[in-house]
Structure formats: structure tokens, C-alpha cells
Amino acid sequence: MATSLSRYLVEQQRAKSNIPPELRLLLEVVARACKSISHSVNKGALGGVLGSAQSENVQGEVQKKLDIIANEVLIEANEWGGHLAAMASEEMDSIYIVPNRYPQGEYLLLFDPLDGSSNIDVNVSIGTIFSVLKKPEHSENVSESDFLQPGHAQVAAGYCVYGPQTTLVLTVGDGVAMFTLDREQGSFVLTEENVRIPKDTKEFAINMSNMRHWNQPVSDYIAECLAGSTGPRGKDFNMRWVASMVADVHRILTRGGVFMYPWDKREPNKPGKLRLMYEANPMSWLIEQAGGMATNGMERILDIQPTQLHQRVSVFLGSHNEVERVTAMHKLKS
Ligand code: AHM
Ligand code: MG
Numbered sequence: 121m122a123t124s125l126s127r128y129l130v131e132q133q134r135a136k137s138n139i140p141p142e143l144r145l146l147l148e149v150v151a152r153a154c155k156s157i158s159h160s161v162n163k164g165a166l167g168g169v170l171g172s173a174q175s176e177n178v179q180g181e182v183q184k185k186l187d188i189i190a191n192e193v194l195i196e197a198n199e200w201g202g203h204l205a206a207m208a209s210e211e212m213d214s215i216y217i218v219p220n221r222y223p224q225g226e227y228l229l230l231f232d233p234l235d236g237s238s239n240i241d242v243n244v245s246i247g248t249i250f251s252v253l254k255k256p257e258h259s260e261n262v263s264e265s266d267f268l269q270p271g272h273a274q275v276a277a278g279y280c281v282y283g284p285q286t287t288l289v290l291t292v293g294d295g296v297a298m299f300t301l302d303r304e305q306g307s308f309v310l311t312e313e314n315v316r317i318p319k320d321t322k323e324f325a326i327n328m329s330n331m332r333h334w335n336q337p338v339s340d341y342i343a344e345c346l347a348g349s350t351g352p353r354g355k356d357f358n359m360r361w362v363a364s365m366v367a368d369v370h371r372i373l374t375r376g377g378v379f380m381y382p383w384d385k386r387e388p389n390k391p392g393k394l395r396l397m398y399e400a401n402p403m404s405w406l407i408e409q410a411g412g413m414a415t416n417g418m419e420r421i422l423d424i425q426p427t428q429l430h431q432r433v434s435v436f437l438g439s440h441n442e443v444e445r446v447t448a449m450h451k452l453k454s
Contacts, residue, residue: 125151125288125299137278138292140227146203146252147276150229151211151223151299151308151329153175154280155196157190157234161246161282170241178213178430179395185242187211191234191273204229205255205262208429210398215429227275228253228267230398235279236364245283246367250420251402252276263293264429271401271422273436278402287311289373291409295375303404317412318376321356321439325368333384337417337449342369365394369403371435378438382417382448392434395424401434402443413443 123131129147133139139147140279160169188234191211198204201217202223207216210232218224229252236246252275259266288308296315299308308348319445324345331339332388348356360377362368368379381394392401404414404421421433436443 122302125308128297128299132292132294135296138294138360142203142227143252143276143292144418145201146198146227146229147290149197149201149203150250150278151280152284153194154288155184155301155306155308156193156197157186157248158286159284160186160189160193161240172435173368175382178210179210181237182232183211184237186240186246187234187237194229194231194233194248194332198229203227206266207231208264208267208398209233210395210430215262215267217262224262226255226336228255228262230267230402232395232398235366236362237400239362239364239367241293244364245362245367245370246282246364247279247281249279249366249368249399249402250277251398251405256296267397267429268426270300270425271404274401274405274422277405279366279369279406280366281370282365283370288369289315289370289406291406293405294369294392296406296410298373302312307388309399315373315410317373317410317439319406319440321376321378321442323360323371323375323377324377324380324442325359325361325372325438326382327361327363328359330386333386334382335384335453337446337453338380338382341446341449347447363405365399372412372438376439378442381435381436383434389430392432394433396421396433397429397432400435400437403435404437405441407437411440412438413440413447414438415443415447417447418454 123164129144135416149267173185175183208230231250276292279287288299300311345357407414
């Protein structure tokens with residue numbers, strides 16, 4: 121018989137004691153919210169959900185209607201259950217503390233409600249990314265500083281990709297599992313366990329249009345890949361760039377590859393485009409749990425001590441040997 125997400129979580133707790141009831145509730149609520157977001161995404165123009173919301177988020181990016189809808193769905197689903205103390209989102213300037221009328225739980229939830237915003241209106245895969253932390257024990261009144269924990273402190277992380285299939289991908293620190301949404305049954309069904317990323321790959325993902333803005337190590341690494349079988353790598357590479365991190369990471373978890381969003385000269389004061397706490401950290405943990413590697417070019421992403429909720433980071437993640445190589449090239453130049 122098919123294993124539902126609920127059953128998987130109960131059985132994991134029984135076998136490994138790694139999913140206490142409050143965390144299980146949290147993960148089930150996040151999955152339910154993703155199901156609802158998936159419905160809105162599927163309706164597209166018919167649901168009046170496409171297009172711009174005529175507003176900007178704290179990062180100065182124009183918000184799409186679906187960015188805001190997904191953010192609201194996640195907050196409304198999660199605020200009343202008693203499992204959370206507060207939430208943080210790419211689409212909200214500061215943290216959202218669970219209102220007084222509801223009990224406060226011990227977890228903190230961070231999310232990018234709809235990643236890949238530029239793909240919403242063009243019917244290309246997009247997704248929700250989430251990260252779960254424990255509220256520090258000493259903290260009475262939850263504040264933003266409670267969120268500033270390194271990625272290795274996450275207790276659960278995952279994403280849901282809204283593509284040809286809706287797939288929820290999850291880790292609680294014991295490998296990576298994938299669940300496909302069965303629309304007739306209305307439930308997520310376990311379709312892959314112990315996901316492993318091949319150590320070697322011939323596929324890279326980077327926005328090549330930024331080439332002239334890269335630093336030397338990134339330029340050197342990509343030059344090696346492009347030189348193909350006659351170059352130093354002795355093999356031909358293929359390139360893929362969906363421009364939705366969820367979709368690019370999903371491909372890498374499925375068949376390997378390396379994904380890069382490096383620092384570049386367009387905005388030299390920012391370490392990169394992607395956000396550490398609700399994009400890079402959850403994705404890096406999933407990648408590591410599947411046998412891959414994730415760095416900012418110099419150090420393990422999961423070891424970075426955050427100083428700001430919305431801070432950015434350079435990202436190199438995916439097949440172990442490629443990430444190791446591009447990281448070594450950075451260290452050589454430093
Ligand atoms: P978003 O959170 O505003 O959607 O931005 C993040 C996205 C990632 O999903 C993707 O990897 C990247 O931005 C694409 O950037 P670019 O537009 O430079 O291709
Ligand atoms: Mg995003």
C-alpha cells in the first residue's frame with residue numbers, strides 16, 4: 121500500500137525518534153498549505169492569480185499576486201495550531217509572531233512562499249522552500265535574533281515544486297524523501313526514499329548572461345566546463361538553467377548536477393542574489409543529506425552564522441566532486 125506523508129512521519133518518529141508530535145503537526149500543516157498553493161498555481165489565469173501585485177518586498181523586488189497569496193496561505197495555515205512561535209518570509213520585512221489569541225509553540229518557520237517568481241506567469245515550474253528551527257530555550261519573547269541560527273541547526277527543511285507534478289521534498293536529518301501529490305486522493309504519497317546525488321556530473325546550472333560580472337574562480341571553472349572533452353576536464357558538459365532554484369535543485373536531486381549563483385560585480389556589496397536563511401540553508405541541507413555538497417565558494421553554507429534575516433549568500437551546490445572543485449578554485453585565488 122502507498123505510504124502517505126502522515127504515515128511516513130509517524131513511522132519515522134517510531135523508528136528514529138526524530139519527529140516529535142509538534143514537528144509532525146508543523147510538517148503536515150506546511151504540506152497542506154503547499155497543496156492549497158498548488159491549486160492556485162494550477163488555476164493560473166482562470167483563478168485571476170497571475171500578474172503583478174503592484175507592490176515591492178523588503179528586497180525591493182516587485183511582488184507577484186501569487187507571491188502574496190502563497191505567503192498568506194502559509195501564515196493562515198500555520199498561525200493557529202500551537203506548534204509555532206513565529207514565522208519569517210522572503211515577502212515580509214520582519215518576523216511574524218504568532219498572535220496572542222493562539223498558543224505559542226517552540227518552533228520557528230522560515231519560507232520563500234513562491235520561489236522562481238519570474239516563472240509564475242510563463243507556466244514554468246516554481247515552488248515553496250521552507251526551513252524549521254527550534255526557538256532557543258532561553259528566549260521568552262520571540263525576536264528576530266532567535267532566527268539567526270546557522271543552517272546546521274535546522275530540524276527540518278524542504279521544498280514543494282509545482283511543476284508537471286507537485287512534489288514535496290523533505291529532510292529531518294535522516295536522508296531525503298520525496299512525496300508526489302495524488303490529486304484524486306488529495307494526499308502526498310511517498311515516491312522516493314534515500315535520495316542520492318551522483319558524485320560526478322556533466323551538467324551545470326548558472327545564469328550565463330552574468331558571465332562578464334563573475335570573479336576569476338567562477339570564470340575559470342565555467343571555462344573548463346565549456347572547453348569540454350578537449351579541455352582539462354576531458355568531458356563535455358551540458359547546461360540547464362530553469363531560473364527557479366526549486367526546479368534546478370530538484371533536477372540535481374534527481375540526476376545530479378551543479379548549481380551556482382555566485383557573487384558578481386553587478387551589486388558588489390551583496391554576497392549574491394539568493395537568501396541564506398530560507399533559500400540556501402534548506403536547499404544546502406537537502407543536498408548534503410543526499411550526499412552532495414554546498415558552499416559559498418569558501419565555506420560550508422550550513423556553518424555560516426547569520427547576522428540578518430534577509431542576508432544574501434553565494435551558492436555552489438550539488439554533485440560532491442564538482443562543488444569541491446569550484447570551491448578549491450576559490451580557495452586557490454584567495
Ligand atoms: P525569487 O525568490 O525572487 O524568485 O528569486 C530567486 C530566484 C531563484 O529561484 C533562481 O535560481 C534565481 O532567482 C534566478 O535568477 P535570474 O533571474 O538571475 O536567472
Ligand atoms: Mg526565492
